[in-house]
Amino acid sequence: MKKSIPYLLKKDKVFQQIVDLYGEPTISTRPEGFESLCKLIIEQQVSLASAKACYLKMESFLGKVTPQNIIKTSDEDLRNNSVSKQKTVYLKELSKAIINKELDLETLSQKTEEQIKAELIAIKGIGNWTAEVYIMFCLQKEDVFPIGDIALQNTLKELFPITTKEEMITLSENWKPNRSLATYFFWHYYLKKRNREPLIY
Structure with a gap:
């Protein structure tokens, strides 16, 4: 770029x-995939410093941030580890979409920006900002x-x-x-x- x-x-x-x-x-670049998308969800409408602290606390609690680990963790435990009630819902919706194969993050790079955006914003909690920054940071699209x-x-x-x-x-x-x-x-x-x-x- x-x-x-x-x-x-x-x-x-x-x-x-x-x-x-x-x-x-x-x-700025980030790897494609689930963890990067989780970070962007947590970064919505908060300072970057607080988002980083929240993500690292959640990661420490989960061991590894995966769809399976998020789904099996109770809402209460996620909230006790700095994840807001709303973002708990969003992370679980994303996790379910991945597990149910409704969203395949590995194939997004092969699609147009319009297709990528449409697939991402179909998930509750992912809006235009989250989708666009994922497309920029993780897929390195230029426009x-x-x-x-x-x-x-x-x-x-x-x-x-x-x-x-x-x-x-x-x-x-x-x-x-x-x-x-x-x-x-x-x-x-x-x-x-x-x-x-x-x-x-």
């Missing part, structure tokens, strides 16, 4: 400004723009005279077919400006 940095630098001066301030962005991401929205509002999601989506058309890389630029700016580092666990 980094090979497309020169393309974006030519397309929009904002990317050169980010490089001048903070250097080139980190391209994803997760407009539901609050950090992305806030950064675009800081860097451009826009306020609505519609304006942001229209603006993103300029960065096709490299909107994933553009998003990594904006996340990089967001974190560096706030003296934070990318989340790794």
Whole structure:
């Protein structure tokens, strides 16, 4: 994906400004599969630091984060290990879909982004943001723009005279077919400006 940095630098001066301030962005990757999707569910609408702490506590309790281990663990035990009531439901729904072969994560990389997204959001608890970030991080698709991401929205509002999601989506058309890389630029700016580092666990 980094090979497309020169393309974006030519397309929009904002990317050169980010490089001048903070250097080139980190391209975050995660392995395909169940554990990565569980992490993204836990990361929904909470700080990355608290999500990491929650996941590691759950992982320590389960031994290994697998669909079978989540299904056989009581809701109470999951909640006692930092998983909210709502996210307990989501993790169990995902686990059931995997066990029942309603969702095959290993074959997603062979499908179109539209097919992948449709299969993922069919699972209760997986919305557009979770599906899109999975497609970016785990499948490394190059033209994803997760407009539901609050950090992305806030950064675009800081860097451009826009306020609505519609304006942001229209603006993103300029960065096709490299909107994933553009998003990594904006996340990089967001974190560096706030003296934070990318989340790794």
